[in-house]
Amino acid sequence: MREFIYYSRTAPTAGRYITEDLQASGRIDIAVHSVIASFFLSHKIRTDVRLHLLFAGPPEPVKHLELFPKTDGKTGVDKIYLGKKDVSGILRKMLFKYKPGIKNEVFPGYWIEKKNFMQLVEELSNQDKKLFILDPDGEDIRKVEIPDNPVFILGDHKGLPSKEYKRLAKIATPVTIGPKTYFASQTIAVVQNELDRRGI
Numbered sequence: 001m002r003e004f005i006y007y008s009r010t011a012p013t014a015g016r017y018i019t020e021d022l023q024a025s026g027r028i029d030i031a032v033h034s035v036i037a038s039f040f041l042s043h044k045i046r047t048d049v050r051l052h053l054l055f056a057g058p059p060e061p062v063k064h065l066e067l068f069p070k071t072d073g074k075t076g077v078d079k080i081y082l083g084k085k086d087v088s089g090i091l092r093k094m095l096f097k098y099k100p101g102i103k104n105e106v107f108p109g110y111w112i113e114k115k116n117f118m119q120l121v122e123e124l125s126n127q128d129k130k131l132f133i134l135d136p137d138g139e140d141i142r143k144v145e146i147p148d149n150p151v152f153i154l155g156d157h158k159g160l161p162s163k164e165y166k167r168l169a170k171i172a173t174p175v176t177i178g179p180k181t182y183f184a185s186q187t188i189a190v191v192q193n194e195l196d197r198r199g200i
């Protein structure tokens with residue numbers, strides 16, 4: 001199992017804030033592309049990925065949307081259809097189904113709750129998972145040892161917030177995928193490829 005945490009300061013925290021203009025909706029387009037890079041292969045959905053989306057935009061930050069889509073069973077009963085065309089619709093429905101005080105399973109394998117960035121990071125670190133920060137200034141990922149069940153943390157178009165970064169750097173190792181600055185979704189795709197090649 002591999003996990004990604006995508007943190008966005010601007011992504012909205014209520015369903016009504018997602019309109020047809022995804023870029024104007026707190027850059028939810030970046031989250032959509034990150035979902036696609038996390039789960040979609042040619043003619044196949046990855047079953048070894050868990051994606052955490054942390055949305056810290058208006059009006060009620062911070063929301064944790066966790067995606068580990070079920071792929072077995074009957075569509076509409078045991079699982080929902082995950083298509084590339086309407087990822088924003090799924091995220092919108094998840095935000096609408098937020099219920100205070102609980103981690104609500106909106107569809108099989110899709111949860112929403114209120115949780116902040118460091119809470120989630122510390123929770124995963126306490127499960128003995130090795131955490132990596134995706135950072136252009138980090139160590140070359142090709143030279144880094146990566147154990148099973150790694151967690152990779154990445155930021156939005158503004159990067160990771162510096163206040164959180166300082167605390168994060170105490171428990172996570174910064175790694176780079178190369179000399180350019182890539183889109184968040186491209187970064188996920190490169191990491192997936194690196195893990196696939198290593199059989200992790």
Ligand SMILES: C[S@@+](CC[C@H](N)C(=O)[O-])C[C@H]1O[C@@H](n2cnc3c(N)ncnc32)[C@H](O)[C@@H]1O
Pocket residue numbers: 133134135136137153154155156157158159160175176177178179180181182183184187
């Ligand atoms: C579009 S980039 C953010 C650019 C932003 N201007 C910044 O200064 O961080 C989105 C995210 O992709 C990841 N990323 C982009 N290029 C990377 C690289 N070469 N190595 C590792 N991570 C990278 C980082 O996690 C970054 O927060």
